[in-house]
Amino acid sequence: MAKITVILGAQWGDEGKGKLVDILAKDFSVIGRATGGANAGHTVVVDGKKYVFHLLPSGMLHESTVCVIGNGVVIHLETMFEELSVLKAAGIKLEGRLLISDRASLLFDYHKVIDGLQEERKGDKKVGTTKRGIGPCYMDKIARSGLRVCDLVDFETFEKKYREQVARAEQMYGFTYENAEEELKKMKEWRPTVLEMMRPTAVFLHEAREAGKAILVEGANGAMLDIDHGTYPFVTSSNATVGGVCTGLGLPPKALTEIIGIVKAYTTRVGAGPFPTELLDSVGDTIRNKGGEFGSTTGRPRRCGWFDGVQMKYSHMINQFDAINLTKLDVLSGLKEVKLCRAYMLDGKEITDFPTRLEDVERVQAIYDTFPGWEEELSGCKTFEELPDNAKSVVLAIESMVGVPVKYIGTGPARDQMLFR
Ligand code: GDP
Ligand code: IMO
Numbered sequence: 240m241a242k243i244t245v246i247l248g249a250q251w252g253d254e255g256k257g258k259l260v261d262i263l264a265k266d267f268s269v270i271g272r273a274t275g276g277a278n279a280g281h282t283v284v285v286d287g288k289k290y291v292f293h294l295l296p297s298g299m300l301h302e303s304t305v306c307v308i309g310n311g312v313v314i315h316l317e318t319m320f321e322e323l324s325v326l327k328a329a330g331i332k333l334e335g336r337l338l339i340s341d342r343a344s345l346l347f348d349y350h351k352v353i354d355g356l357q358e359e360r361k362g363d364k365k366v367g368t369t370k371r372g373i374g375p376c377y378m379d380k381i382a383r384s385g386l387r388v389c390d391l392v393d394f395e396t397f398e399k400k401y402r403e404q405v406a407r408a409e410q411m412y413g414f415t416y417e418n419a420e421e422e423l424k425k426m427k428e429w430r431p432t433v434l435e436m437m438r439p440t441a442v443f444l445h446e447a448r449e450a451g452k453a454i455l456v457e458g459a460n461g462a463m464l465d466i467d468h469g470t471y472p473f474v475t476s477s478n479a480t481v482g483g484v485c486t487g488l489g490l491p492p493k494a495l496t497e498i499i500g501i502v503k504a505y506t507t508r509v510g511a512g513p514f515p516t517e518l519l520d521s522v523g524d525t526i527r528n529k530g531g532e533f534g535s536t537t538g539r540p541r542r543c544g545w546f547d548g549v550q551m552k553y554s555h556m557i558n559q560f561d562a563i564n565l566t567k568l569d570v571l572s573g574l575k576e577v578k579l580c581r582a583y584m585l586d587g588k589e590i591t592d593f594p595t596r597l598e599d600v601e602r603v604q605a606i607y608d609t610f611p612g613w614e615e616e617l618s619g620c621k622t623f624e625e626l627p628d629n630a631k632s633v634v635l636a637i638e639s640m641v642g643v644p645v646k647y648i649g650t651g652p653a654r655d656q657m658l659f660r
């Protein structure tokens with residue numbers, strides 16, 4: 240059986256998943272997205288040109304791959320087609336390269352309206368969602384009333400179900416949705432293309448696996464945004480940890496051969512919610528500016544903080560990483576010192592388990608190990624050995640804190656700015 244490698248965000252998202260997917264893609268025949276939707280923003284920089292993927296797998300730039308949007312994903316078709324047109328304009332061959340699951344949920348514009356309303360009504364308890372309609376679409380799925388890609392086969396029934404859904408949403412949320420006819424018209428136009436791409440993708444993946452084709456899974460969001468294991472309720476609405484890969488693509492756990500955690504050398508978070516190592520001072524600003532920490536999907540400034548070993552050990556416990564890709568080490572160049580959180584203090588006690596209650600995560604105080612910084616820029620380093628000694632020490636400390644080998648180290652956004660160890 241062929242290898243199946245999984246790339247997962249190990250923190251609060253935006254760790255640099257897209258970049259590693261793009262780097263590894265050439266060795267894989269199939270690349271799949273399992274969960275989330277266009278809340279994801281995965282950046283790939285090739286020859287100075289930046290591509291941001293929201294729904295399409297970041298492997299689309301490699302013409303030898305077939306890309307799959309799995310059953311666990313919530314698909315906003317317009318976003319998908321917009322992304323395809325960007326790739327087409329860039330001259331990428333697309334024919335037959337994108338398959339979408341017949342079981343995937345369809346996300347409509349009214350889900351985005353509801354997302355906005357829910358946030359508004361939460362007042363100062365806002366999650367700070369991406370307003371991409373993710374939560375409301377997964378709500379419909381779990382309530383067993385959502386529409387799926389396969390519903391497009393019979394458009395008459397689709398139309399009926401769609402109108403029922405809109406009426407239900409209007410009644411429930413007290414708004415009038417003006418866009419229904421327009422949206423239905425677009426659905427009808429897109430339908431033939433969607434049906435050409437539609438497959439029972441779980442079957443496709445099993446056949447590919449049996450035929451010895453290597454499969455790469457591109458995780459979305461991050462472990463701490465997982466609906467079950469993250470900092471609930473400040474999370475997304477799907478399983479961003481390894482379990483989501485199995486349900487979201489129909490792959491059995493034992494088929495997964497390698498799990499790679501993507502980890503920033505510091506921590507960022509967009510949106511609201513507790514963040515024990517957050518830096519609210521000028522060091523945080525320096526990291527944000529140097530690291531270009533502004534959301535790939537919403538442009539919001541990302542909150543920045545030190546690396547959090549307690550959070551990372553928890554993330555490793557849930558995902559069991561075989562290797563880590565430590566990203567953005569270059570961003571720490573020029574800092575006087577670098578801190579790594581090794582434990583939390585809660586009610587006068589030192590703890591190393593990530594607390595469940597939001598109120599506790601909000602109250603913990605991070606305990607740090609402090610390392611001397613380095614001045615040198617890292618973008619020119621080609622091997623681990625070439626890194627400044629102080630940077631090496633930070634990498635080794637992270638490795639021993641989490642207990643997982645750091646196999647890849649990011650030294651800049653470009654494809655060739657990655658050290659292999
Ligand atoms: P993703 O959602 O996990 O794919 O990550 P994003 O694309 O949202 O955010 C990561 C950002 O960091 C992007 O702008 C990447 O181009 C950039 N990036 C990735 N790896 C590195 C790295 O090692 N160094 C630097 N400086 N930037 C990186
Ligand atoms: P990638 O794949 C960072 C965050 C949002 C918000 C919360 C819920 O690029 O790493 P949602 O729109 O999903 O209902 O928002 O989750 N969030 C992300 N933060 N990276 C992401 O994806 C995210 N996807 C969702 O900011 O706090």
Ligand code: MG
Binds near residue numbers: 252254535
């Ligand atoms: Mg992102």
